[in-house]
Amino acid sequence: MSISDQRVIYNGLDISTQVDDFRSKNALFGYETGQYLYIGSLLPFNNFWLDMQVANTIDSAVSIDIWWGNSWVSAVDIIDETSGFKFTGRVNFNTNRLSSWDLEQTSKDVVGLTTFEIYWKYWIRISFSANFSASSAIKYIGQKFSNDDILYSYYPDLAVSSTLDSFETGKTTWDEQHYMAADHIISDLKKRNIIKSKFQIMDYSLFTEASCHRIAEMVYIAFGSPYFDQLIEAKKSYKEAMNLKFFDVDLNKDGSLSPVERNFSSSFMRR
Numbered sequence: 001m002s003i004s005d006q007r008v009i010y011n012g013l014d015i016s017t018q019v020d021d022f023r024s025k026n027a028l029f030g031y032e033t034g035q036y037l038y039i040g041s042l043l044p045f046n047n048f049w050l051d052m053q054v055a056n057t058i059d060s061a062v063s064i065d066i067w068w069g070n071s072w073v074s075a076v077d078i079i080d081e082t083s084g085f086k087f088t089g090r091v092n093f094n095t096n097r098l099s100s101w102d103l104e105q106t107s108k109d110v111v112g113l114t115t116f117e118i119y120w121k122y123w124i125r126i127s128f129s130a131n132f133s134a135s136s137a138i139k140y141i142g143q144k145f146s147n148d149d150i151l152y153s154y155y156p157d158l159a160v161s162s163t164l165d166s167f168e169t170g171k172t173t174w175d176e177q178h179y180m181a182a183d184h185i186i187s188d189l190k191k192r193n194i195i196k197s198k199f200q201i202m203d204y205s206l207f208t209e210a211s212c213h214r215i216a217e218m219v220y221i222a223f224g225s226p227y228f229d230q231l232i233e234a235k236k237s238y239k240e241a242m243n244l245k246f247f248d249v250d251l252n253k254d255g256s257l258s259p260v261e262r263n264f265s266s267s268f269m270r271r
Contacts, residue, residue, distance in 0.1 A: 005197060007040035007118050008141060014116065015138075022140040022179040026053035029085070031060075031132040036112055039141065040121035044101040044255030045199035047092045050082050053139035060084035060130040064093045066101055066255075067110055067123040073099045075124070084128055085136065090144075090204070093124075100254050122255075143182045145204055146211035148174055154212045158219060167222055174215055181214040182207075188242065195249050202257045203248040210241035 008016045010029065018027040029037070039048070062080045065072035076096050081089030095101065101122045107113040110123055151174060152159040164171040185207050189195045201207070213234050220231035251261050 005042055005199075006141070007038075007121060009038040009040070009113060009116065011035055012115065019138050019141045022051060022142070023176065026137045026139045029056075029132065029136045029138045030134040031056070031085075031128055031136065033128065033131055036125040036127050038113060038123060038125050040107065040118060040123045041199045042121070042197040043199040043253055044095075044122050044250065046094055046202055046250075046255055047090055047204060048141055049090050049144040050085065050138065051088045051140035051144075052082070052085055053137040054135050055087060056085045056132040056136040058084075058130055058133050059086075060128040060132065062091065063127045063129070064091075065125050065127075066095055066099070067104065067125075068095075068099050068102050070102070070109075072111065072125060084130075085132065085138075095255055103253075140179070142179075143186065143198055143201065143204065144178050145182050145185065145207040146178050146215070148178075150208055151178075151212045151215055154209070155216050158216065163219075167219060174219075177215040177218055178211065180218065181211040184214050185210055185242070189247070189249075194247050200249040200251075202250050202261075206244060206248055207242075210238055213238035213241055 006016065006020060007014065008019050008027075010027065015027040018025045031037075062078060062082075062084055064075040064078055066075050067073075073096060075093040077092070077094040079090075079092040081087070082091060083089075103120060103122055104110055105120060107116045107118040107121065107123070112125060113123070148159075157163060158174065161172075164174075186195070186198045186201075189201075190197075195201065216234035217231060217238060220227040220234055246262065248257055248262060250257065252258065
């Protein structure tokens with residue numbers, strides 16, 4: 001994912017490139033109360049996936065503010081699957097019904113970001129009720145639509161340890177492929193003009209099945225001709241899973257789904 005889609009600032013540092021790629025880098029996040037983690041995006045959003053390289057070990061409640069009306073406004077309906085960044089998982093939130101988001105031409109106009117010159121972003125800031133363990137580190141902030149448990153319900157053969165090891169020696173999970181599948185789905189949606197940015201995806205669960213089929217494609221391609229039939233079936237299943245009537249994407253840039261958006265119909269052209 002290009003850092004032009006997402007910018008992440010913490011403790012006076014731009015850590016965008018460190019948390020934008022799930023493959024290698026990470027950013028130390030020994031959070032102390034009074035600090036903020038800022039996320040800037042091309043469009044408003046209501047969720048993100050967090051992968052911790054080193055999890056926080058101290059209980060701490062999360063707070064989220066949204067930049068609107070030249071000030072920070074508290075988000076509502078926060079569901080933190082990470083329990084204060086103690087686990088890898090998803091963070092969900094929403095705008096107060098009486099507020100929205102502001103697109104800022106420059107981060108210099110945003111309280112807490114005046115030392116940066118980042119253009120045309122919507123911003124949130126994240127804080128916590130207690131200090132983190134000093135060694136805490138963030139690996140990735142972005143999207144992920146599936147996990148191994150769900151994948152194995154569709155493809156039990158991928159749960160066999162010998163299959164994992166045949167794909168890559170010492171491999172124990174398909175985590176990397178889950179992230180790669182998410183990137184592929186986002187790219188697919190962009191190519192077909194369903195979305196302009198990953199941030200328009202309001203209901204990530206719609207793409208769980210497609211993600212599993214895409215992972216199976218990757219695996220069966222790697223295993224070559226003996227798995228040709230399985231590859232063809234996985235490709236077919238992926239196309240069917242992505243041929244949705246409703247995509248539940250944010251069309252009016254308010255960071256939530258209105259009744260009209262929930263009924264916005266679109267579909268892929270079959271090839």
